[in-house]
Amino acid sequence: AQSVTQPDIHITVSEGASLELRCNYSYGATPYLFWYVQSPGQGLQLLLKYFSGDTLVQGIKGFEAEFKRSQSSFNLRKPSVHWSDAAEYFCAVGDYNFNKFYFGSGTKLNVKP
């Protein structure tokens, strides 16, 4: 069965520190992987996506993610966090025609000044 696991419910980092949000997936075929960010009371904004090719993908706002097939992971990283990055982050896996999206439970990021 398809599933996405985000093991960290809450993460707090200091402004300027590096960030890594974990995502593990279970999917029977080649996964199409996404990271979205949601600010309070808002919809989801696409940060980046992976379909094929280079396993390190660059996204908006300085985020990047690395696909590791052997570990079934797609972790999100940012070298230096800004206070405006505080939000909830969702990892998702999509099916081959981008209809069925399975979302993780989300990781809420707090940024300390």
Add this chain to the structure above:
Amino acid sequence: GAVVSQHPSRVICKSGTSVKIECRSLDFQATTMFWYRQFPKQSLMLMATSNEGSKATYEQGVEKDKFLINHASLTLSTLTVTSAHPEDSSFYICSARDSGKETQYFGPGTRLLVL
């Protein structure tokens, strides 16, 4: 980038009434739109897939007679919560698939509160 709007952003209604939520793709045509529900502090759960000109496909456990979906044009899908009850209170988010792009674009969501 692609923009998806939802209206209203927030609605409060009495128990037993029906509420309609609109989802529009503003700068692209969407043959397929999706409706999600998000409970507080939880992830998004897909409710149904809406295809322009045809009946929606509902996920298991979602009552199609309670959540009526209409996708009458390539830029508009509507979700009507019929005879709403307090347990229907939630955050409803739509998304639209741009045929030329391999992803879904999400609307800002509609907060429904049923009293």
